[in-house]
Amino acid sequence: MTAPELDPAAIEAALIPYVAPALSHGGVVLAVSGGPDSTALMRAASRAGPTVPLHVVTVDHRLRTASVTEAGTVAAMARHLGLRHDILPWTGAKPANGLQAAARAVRYALLGRYAEDVGAQWVLTGHTRDDQAETVLMRLLAGSGPAGLAGMRTERALVGGVRLGRPFLGLPKAGLVAYCAAQGLVPIQDPTNLSPRFARARLRRLLPDLAEEGLTDARLCRLAARCARDDDALGQAAAAAYAAARRAADDPILIRLDGPTLAAVPDAILIRVVARALGEAACPGAAAPRLEKIEALVLTALRPALDTRTPLRRTLGGCLVSLTRGRGLTLAPAPARTGRAPRGDGLAAGARDLLGKGDGAAYIGPECPD
Template sequence: MSPDAASPRQAIRQFLASLRSPARILVAISGGSDSTGLLLLLDEVVKAAPHLEISLCAATVDHALRAGSADEAREVAALCAALGISHMSATWQGEKPKTGIMAAAREARYSLLAEAAEALGANLIVTGHTLDDQRETLAMRGMRTEQVSTGIADAVLFDRRFWILRPLLFSTRMDIRAFLRARGVRWIDDPSNEDTNYERVRMRRQLSAHTSVEKDIRAAWAERLTLSSRAAEWLDRHFQLHGGVLGQVVPGGLRQDRAVLDYTLGRLTAVFGGQPFAPGRVKMERILAFAAGSSAPGRMTAGRVVFDLRRDGLYLAREHRGMVPLILQSGETGVWDGRFLVENRLGTTMRVEAQAARSSLIPVPGIQPPRVGAVNDSPMRNESSAPKDLGALDSCDEHRNEGGRGRGLPTSAWKRAIASAPALSSDGAYLSPESASMVELTPYFAPFDRFLTRFDFIFADRLSAVFAMAPYAGLPLRSIDGKTI
């Protein structure tokens, strides 16, 4: 056993003891050694401790990428039936992409697991990621950046709905396979795990089985959690939201600790730019030098966001380029521009595009585009003065905050933000108020709403409150590493 490794059985006992109960766990099982070991370990410990009020179900995702995958799913189903565990198989349907297949498969896998969890009544999902996977991930990321990586997170919230937990993240594959051999249980070896076309396989062959990571990774996790908490406090004190589309960092916020500023501006850039990741190191250095290193007013663009530096702070809004229209059939849901989640409950097809492109629409007398997001939803409401409605485009200075000092927003910054807001139409005309009420339009945080690690949870949840959105689902844990949460 590696010096860092935890006994698989002990890891599972600690995991189950940390869960809030009652709980129903969906085990993601492919038939490989890691996930098969996870299922059997959970089954043994749960059956030995009925007082925990925990039940199991399982799901297998068939990516349909190679011959024999359907047979393997049936083998897993037979194992689950022998254990008395409810199981379902889900197949990745449709044409597969020619590039980026691993990322696409990951998206499909978690979507199908979430659907299975819903169908089987589970409230959380577990996967069989191991210490070996963690070492490989850290090594691959270390080749791309000098920054300390948090590696694979032990807990990730998927699609705002289900927490994905990884109880064997500090147990080795060798120890899990020893457990399976002791019980005479076979597993399926996926041939792709030996395909050196994949970076992870090449890295696996280079790494020593005794590469130490636990101390470093736990320190990185603690540091990231502290930073997320400090960043959430920064939002409370220094950030304002106007109309759901214009962000403002008040001057004092630009004079804070550089690590906090790096974290907050990076993630706000991703949110306002509709991007899944914060800008890279070189781009962030440019942003920080402009925002915190200059007192002269000016503008710059980075990460699809226009940064407008004024005497009263830094304004952030989506730049006008690259906002591709989204067509939704009746009943469909989609993400427009990485910034808004749109659900079409109309009986007809609808189109979502930027306000900047609205000249192509036929205006209906008396109808304005719908208000989206929250106006003045930051904790500093009394200092803000945004318009009440996204349809008010003529002048921001005539709109006043009812409870504030009556200070107007910069006209150009406000108009830029409004131009980036979504316009909803059908058959070439704005939706009527009745039709608009049939469309669910909510802000979408590209870096958080699909995959949110527990390390970023505090910041993301506070940002959700700023946008007047429902809080994220809380962790289904009573404790982490023996510490009550």
Template sequence: MCPHGRCRQPMCRNNLPAVTERSDVKGRSVMERLSRFVSFYEDELSGGLLLAVSGGSDSLALLHSFAGLPDAIKPAFRVATVDHGLRPEARAEAAMVGDVCKRLGLHHDILTLAWDDAASVSQAQARRARYAALAAHARAHGLTAIATGHTYDDQLETVFIREGAGSGLYGLAGMADVAAIPVWPEGYDLSLVRPLLTLWRNDLRDFLKGVGAEWVEDPSNTNTAFERVRVRNLLRDNPDEVKRLEGVLGHAISQRISDADQMTDWAARHVNFLIGGAAEFDVPAFLKLEPALRLRFLMALLTAVGGKEALPRQEKAEALIDLPGCEAGRTLHGCRLQVRDGVCLVAPEPVPLADVLKLEPQSSDVWKGRTLLTRTDNCAGRSLIASWETREVPRSLDRGSLPRYDIRHSLPVILNDAGEVTEVPHLEDGASVCPRDLSQARFYKLLQFKAQFFATESRQRESFS
């Protein structure tokens, strides 16, 4: 959904036709496909879902289909609509979704974004703020995944656009069924799921007709100023191109799933995660991998250890796949790589001594994108968190048992008002701040490509023409 005023108009389809045999057949197909998705990814959905519903046909189909699941397989979920605060009509659209949820007996919340200068907000900024708000809301309600209404149309359009931009095989694999939330660190411990990715938009609209549902029509879907609209029009009138894209997509998905499975298994045997989110891996084993696999491995590892939101630029990562110059040390994407005795250490780069996080009692925050810090005490005042770096070792610690400096320098420490280290939470039991490193879990989530359901269903796709 485009958040700007030019892209939305009030609800349409006020005079819905009676349920037809065609819409009933489509409805059964939608529900059967969703039921298989929920069963296939039972573990990933077991922590509960936040359905992101805008009021358009795709997300409303997501809402109605989840509401119609049998209780025996229905995961816990609630619904949220994001009002980007950029269009006056957005509130009414969100309220419409709320009315639907009330009729269905579902929990619904409106998340309103605020901007200092709404006129200058880009679509990328609005998208990031939307996912950050959804992530915070999901976490506040104890949910572990956010579901969106991406469709098969969206998948093919994405592949076409990426192909035109010169994307490689990994990009041509399109969107996964289950992926990392595209914001960090707000998205820690959360997944993004796309339950409708194997379904055409027209089938979802037929399904909505069958349940008597209304949706909001988006004028931007017919505005040819947008590349995606031009691509959508081209594919709608070109079944041969659709068939060709499906072949490209099928090949790319199969290869990427295979590569991801291979690398996940390889990493489990050859990568060791260390205190504070650093990692080390076996260099001889790494250099035996195909260059493309080394590249994907490095991109995921550097992003996780560096605590970054986005992957490094591919050309910069490619320059390191043979680890040139790493005996002396190389830096990239917030990390320092050092090869010694056949092992490559990937550790966070130094943090300026002046960088300080103030942590309130009974609160949590993510330090440098790597470590979740939770303060469990009720003492008054804020805890001052900084990176250890060159600060003194507190007297409470045994100097002889400390990790080596290139690992421990980036550990978060607690300072007193004089700027002296009083606690190193990673190394002390009973510290007032409890640390949990996020790098390992994030690395594996970035490395994986969970599209097995899409691949299976695509091979068995039924024709509804």
């Protein structure tokens, strides 16, 4: 879709489902960095919900010296539109690796707490169809399953009763750029969006060539929609299987699952059941295991053990996973390491970098925020 085909009314109409119900609540939080997407979000929201309390928030990651000035520019644009604006700084040390992933996590945490403080039920971002295509491509390279290839969801839980919404996820970025120009708004251009330091920027440069071969953003987004449907269906089936297999445990820190019930479910469901159990049993702060680690545990160890009723003992993601004839499958926080080299399967969670570039690998379960 080219920019002239995108009716400005369609951009503003995309905000109505979010701003209309907010009249009876604490309004809506708009995450605005000053780029064309979020600038269009701010302007369209002000037109779609002129009587709704709109809270414009800029997260200053403190990663560039220009970020303070940019946040001030957003504040000036918000004031011009008659909107409240606040700046949320990311203070403290920054990680040497996985910087973008850490910044995303902090950003959503700050936005979620801010929304709770003002009583808003929605935090809206300006993510577009282009962003979705990039996300799906990154996760494809990471070897993700349906959960990752589903990309970003239009809506998801953020924190407590606050939800994250992406009203522009089906719209092309070019249309939002044209909308800003028509409204007389001059967005900020973030140089990190072009920096080869980051995987997303590197892949963004490849997308035009991939589109020439037929892998367009529309097809990538269609793949995301199909994977989202499959992921939802698998998630529901796994939840039902988990509930059917769950048994009372002697120790409250144990997760106990019935072995014969697990043996009867397909591999795709068993992987998700184990992932859910690992999430409940892991030690606080333990990293979520990568999908390939869970697959290795289930397909090469647990499934054969279930079929042959053979005892099993493994560690993964901070958990001790044990299968016995009498107690079924149990999961509990793994005991602290003594400093000796680990023995056995080597299934403890490893490095999380994608191709050594500092971005996340493939995971199963809730989407990685973008």
